Structures are given as structure tokens and as C-alpha cells.
Amino acid sequence: MSFDFKFSIFGEKLERKGGIVDLMKDLGVALNEQTNMRMMGGGNPASIPEVQSIWRKRTAELLEEKNDFNSALVNYDPPSGNPKFLRAVAKTLNKEYGWNLEPENIAVTSGAQTGFFFLFNILAGEFTNGQQKKILLPLAPEYIGYANQGITQDIFVTHPALIEKKGQNGFKYHVDFDELEVDDKIAAICVSRPTNPSGNVLTDQEINRLSKIARSKGIPLIIDNAYGNPFPGAIYTEANPILDEHIILTLSLSKLGLPGTRTGIIIGPEKIIAAVTAANAVVGLANNNIGQALSLPLIESGELMRLSRDLIKPFYKKRMLNARSHVEEAFGNTIPYRLHESEGAFFLWFWFPELPITTIELYERLKKRDVLVVPGEYFFFGLVDHWNHSHECIRVTFSQSEKIVKEGIQIIADEVSKSYNI
């Protein structure tokens, strides 16, 4: 029997499926059922043996600490997160950066992803006076996971990045400040830093300029720090975190190897944190507390910063450098390509100028050859004008094993070469 159930606007929006739904499905199927697929699509962290052994050791310790373990299992935490965890995060970040955070400035969410859903919909959408407000993304391409998060409508205004070509095969994006218009319809500015997908890291100068603009308009600047400092530290250039009364900073335990615990950390002004806390209570009562329990002593002791600096950062930096040299080898001088500067995160961001096919088509061709990448189109949501560049890029993860990355890049070079009829 099949009923034709009717959905609300929100239901219809979810039903329409977006990039993130397809991406997570492809990823899940490939991880669980297609063992021969080269997984160069998602943002899964690598399994770094030393880091995984730390999490295994912590799990064993937690089992021994009967009181802590029992209370983690049997109790709902307060909706802002476990009080000990909130105090530890505040203390550690204050020590590291000289900030003045109180636990009231911090809320845990079920992954940073859920935190963004709350933040975007708390800040943007329809207001009591009937006004519609939007989130400004000043540097497209931007994180695919934001794209469909508005409850009833598209809530993003996106600005295309300025492209600086570097040498024969490189490029870097910059915020086009001359074109950036922040009127009273903008509810907040948001950037991922390091940027997913491009691996760009906004310079201190760019981030300070965005912060000044947001402050002058009395709106928040949201900085998504899923890959940044002080943890997980997948950042290969100089960049200082900033915090101010109008800044919302988000962190996550996912890229430390704990995506399964779904632990996001939202830092910001008390009014924002109180609203996120209320959203936690309404939507989920409380958060999963296992990630908080596992990481607590490492946050208290500063060990989490050490392992980010000494294990995680060098691991991904090496993977990144190797991946880039595989690209040089596989593409040679005959196949047209440019690679974005790799300043952070886990991705190579390719640009194939004037590619004769869309990257969705390229993605399908690569999938048939057991290589999973993400077509660039998904990262250019919210643009007002059409931009050819949005059909010429793909995101390739380098967090998988050397062998897989090398084979995958070889196959990508081969398919791109065929697409250009070389």
C-alpha cells in the first residue's frame, strides 16, 4: 500500500534532497558495502593509529572509572553539555589564548552540524516584523553541509571568491571585499576557516576585516573551526583564532577521530549560547556525552592540544604533501588543472578550467571506476549569478591510505584527460 502523505514546507525541503544527503548516503554505502571503493569523497578523518590507541585507552579507563562511566550512561546531561566538560573547555582556551570564557559562553551540540542548524535558524529566516533575513557567506565555494539548513527557505547570500592564479598550476581564493554588501537583511556572516572544500585559510587580516564589518553592523561573525586550532590542528599556515563579543566560534571533536560521538562545541555570547541550549533541550533533551567523557582529561591536561600539534597536524601535512606530488606526477604538463593552495583541512580542491563536462558528470564517471569524489557544484549554493567556475572544480579527500590516494589520483587524471579529449 502506498499513501500519498502530504509534507509541510520544511518536510518538502528535506525531501528534495541536497548535496549533503547524497554525499552522506554515498559515503555510508561505500564504507559499509563497497569495500573496493576508493573513498576520496567525504570529510571522514583518517584512522591515525597513535590517535586511535589514545581513544581506545581512554575508553578502557572510562570503563574502570565506574562512577564516571555509570553516570555518563544513566544520566541526561544538562542541555548545554556536561558541566565539567564546559568548565574544562573554558579553562583550556582561556589559558591558550588569554580569553575570558565562562561555561555560560559554551554549549555542546550533537556535532557542529546540528549547532549550525540551530545557529542559522535562530539568527536568520522570518522576523516578527515580517522581515526576511539571511546568512552572508562571503567566500564561495563554502561548506556543502550548510546548504539546506534553512527550515523553510534558502537563507544564504553567497559571494564568489576572487581567484588569484599562482604559478602554472596553483590558485588561491580571497574575499572580494569591494563587492561585499552587508545591508540590514544580513543576520550574520559565516565562514569556515580552514575552508571546506578548498583548504583555504582566511588570513588574519581578512578575518579581522570581516569581524570589523560584522561588529559595525551589530551582527555575529560565525567562524567554523572544524579543522583548525587548537584542535584538531589540521592547519598548515599561520592563522590566529580570534574571539570577541560578536564572534561565534565552533569546534568539533569529529576530526580528532571521534565523529561517531557527535560532539560539537559552540562558543559565543551568552544570549546565543542560551538559545542553542534551549534548542538542544527542545530537539534532543540532552547531548550524547561519551565524546565529552572520553576527551575530558585530555582537555584538562592540555594533552589534546599536544596530540593535535604533534600527531594530527604532521600526519595530515605529510598526506597533503604526498597527495600534491602524486597530482604533479599523474597530471604532468599535458592535462589542464589547477590546485588550490593547501593551507588546512583534508582536501585537494581541483580546478579544471573550461572542462567540457560538468563535474557531476565527472563524478559519475569516476564512481564507475571505484573512485568517490565530491563534485564542486554542491559548494556554490546561494550565488546570485551563474559562475562557470562552479562547474569546473572537484573536492578530493587525502585522508585515506597512501595507496588509495595515489591510485585515485591516477584514475582522476585519466578521466579528466579523457574529458578534455586529450
Ligand SMILES: Cc1ncc(COP(=O)(O)O)c(C=O)c1O
Ligand atoms: C567545515 C565543517 N563544518 C562543520 C562540520 C560538521 O562537523 P561535525 O562532525 O562536528 O558535525 C564539518 C564536517 O565535515 C565540516 O567540514
